[in-house]
Amino acid sequence: MILAIRYVFASCPIRIVALVAIVLLQGLIPALNVFMTGQIINTLHIPQISDNALIVSIAIWCISLLGIQLMEPLVNLVQGDVTEISTRYFSTSIMRRMNESFSLSLFDNKDRYEQLEFLKKEAAYRPLNFIICIIYLFRAAVMAGSLLLVLISYSGVGAAICALSAIPMIVTNIRIQQKYVEDLFRNSKDAIAMRYVYGVSMDKSFLQEIRLYGLGEYLLSKYNESAQNTYNRMHKQRVRAMVSPIPAMVMSLLILSLGIFLFLGHLRTSEMAVGALVMVFQSIVMMKSHLDEIANYGANLTIMSRFFDSYHSFMTDEIEPVKNGDGVLPDNQPFSLSINNLSFNYEGRDDKALDGVNLEVSPGEKVAILGDNGSGKTTLIKLMLRMYAFNEGNVSVSGIPLQNLDIDDYRNQIATVFQEYGKYEFSVGENIALSKFEPEATSSDIDALLRQVSFPYEQHKRLGKQFGGDELSVGQWQRLAIARALFRKANLFIFDEFxxxxxxxxxxxxxxEILSLNTTVIAVTHRLGNIKEFDRIVVMADGKVIENGSFDSLLVRRGKFFDMWHAQFKSVIAESA
Structure with a gap:
């Protein structure tokens, strides 16, 4: 809880101090109003009362009443500012922390990935809810405390004990709520399964297969299985919630009896106007209401503080195995690559994705990498790009060890098109030039690239339905991804099934056009129609390079490449034979 408060305070300290001061005042004014109500009633029962004293009491009562009305919009104003600034603070902090990571390792660690998904989902509203909850809790505590003092001043400790008799039930309700949250987290896997199956059943992209393979009943059974598991656990929790408060109820009843006894004893020995007595009972009801608010908000804070525990861990723990260097490569010179005995396995997996890979790529050379799915092609590309740290072997770029290079400078000289490329729902120009695009100007370079990839829209056209733009086909998005790579004019082009x-x-x-560029090109592909145009072909299997040579030499070898070529172009081989 302290951790959560510290992070929230750090998000906008000045406004939060102002908000606390305003809420403190807001919490005291109702008690002042109740107190002055009692003063006015008691004053009216004094035989010789000064008009001035009565006027002052009524004036203070009116001012307190006006204060109650004025404070609410003021609290809403400052609270709104705090919640928006704080929400932005946490979201941007998480984004900035992600930007500090050079690699993709975070997504291969199961716990870290789940933590990131949790933060991504809840950063937009958990800080907001926490701030609202803690402000209301603070206000309720101030109101309850001030009303308690008023009760004691008018009726002794008896009435105060009557109001405080609710505390055992409050403590019990908080514990029940905490237990409910624990059960809810245990149910999370079933809840995720229910959401997933329900979403698949309603998703148009799945419906063809669902209809064709008759998966409707199967999905329904999986949904019902998870729903039944959830019901069984939550039903037990609800039974506990019904039974466990009984001892607290008995304790509250005993405390209430003691309070009534002391209160009645106080009435026998003191003079209290009937109107003031009514005010006392109203104060007890008000105080009980504020104590209930404390219970509800206190229980909710326990739930919300989990977000800040994850946030703290994400912001402070070491999440990046890739270390940055300070080496810089010369501009406008195609890179060479030297890979020696490179091995790598993903976190949590025993099998090596790469196992002793050796490969040399000369400056300006065009190299194709082939292999079956899972052979290590894409992993090799990711290690070239420094997306993962490797412990065995080494990679050098133009003679400099990869781990010694400044990562940002190195990547700025590389252009890539991956299988999973970005589809940015911005303008066409932003999709190509990204942060270098100038919305108010028209770039002749971008126009030339659009013609080169045969893209149908101009560079200022908005894309994506979320912002009222046009939706593109998969092929059109891919053309934009290729144009984005060509825009960079890089020293190393890497294409993965582009x-x-x-x-x-x-x-x-x-x-x-790509193979005619005066730069180094590495292309991962399964489509062999253009394979003859490459200077060299590298074939991978089981994380190893098993063949490496020209098109003709690999065909003569009659190995893995020959089998792949034969599978795609059997008739061509038959004619050439």
Whole structure:
């Protein structure tokens, strides 16, 4: 809880101090109003009362009443500022922390990935809810405390004990709520399964297969299984919630009896106007209401503080195994690559994704990497890009060890198109030039790239339905990804199945244009139609390089490449034979 308060305070300290002061005043004014009500009633029963004293009491009572009305919008104003600033603070802090990471390792650690998903989902509203909850809790505590003092001043400790008799039930309710939260977290896997199955059942992209394979009843049974598990656990929790408060109820009843006894004893020995007596009972009811608020908000704070525990861990723990260097490569010179005995396995997996890979790429050379799914092609590319740290072997770029390079400078000289490329629902120009795009200007370079990839829209066209733009086909998004890579004019081009959604004519033309670039090109592909144009072909299997040579030499070798080529172009081979 202290950790959560510290982080919230750090998000906007000045406004939070102001908010606390305003809420403190807001909490005291109702007690002042109640106190002055009692004063006015008692004053009216004094035989010789000064008009001035009565006027002062009524004036203070009116001012307190006006204060109650004025404070609420003031609290809403400051609280609104605090919640918006704080929500932005936490979201931007998480984004900035993500930007500090050079690699993808975070997503391969199960616990870290779940933590990130939790933060991503809840950062937009957990800090907001926590602030609202703690402000209301603070206000309720101030109101209850001030009313307690008023009760004691008018009726002794008896009435105060009557109001405090609710505390055992409050403590019990908080414990029940905490237990409920624990059960809810244990139910999270079933809840996730229910949401997933329900979403799949309603998703248009799945419906064809669901109809074709008759999966409707199967999905329904999986949903019901998870729902039944959830019901069984939560039903037990509800039974406990019904039974466990009984001892607290008895304790509250005993305390209430003691309070009534002391209160009645006080009435026998003191003079209290009937109107003031009514005010006392109203104060007890008000105080009981505020104590209930304390119970509800206190229980909710326990739930919300989990967000800040995860936030603190994410912000302070070491999450980045890749260390940055300070080496800089020269501009406008195609890179060479030297990979020696490189091995790597993903976190949590026993099998090696790469096992002793050796590979040399000369400056300006065009190299194709082939292999079955899971052979290590994409992993090799990711290690070239320094997306993961490797412990065995080494990689050098133009003679400099990869781990010694400044990562940002190195990546700024590389252009890539991955299988999973970004689809940014911004303008066409932003999709190509990204942060270098100038919305108020028209770039002739971008226009040329749009013509080169045969893209149908101009550079200022908004894309994506979320912002009222046009939705693109998969092939059109892929053309934009290729244009984004070509815009960079890099010293190393890396393509990972970049043409999977292009028509054959466009694919052939873009392949030829890319291979004609005066730079180093490495392409991972399964489509062998343009494979002859590469200077060299590398074939991988089980995390190893098993073949490495020119097109003709690999065909003569009649190994893995020959089998792949034969599978795709059997008729071509038959004719050439």
């Amino acid at each position: 043409s999977s959604s292009l028509d054959p004519e466009t694919e052939q033309r873009l392949f030829n």
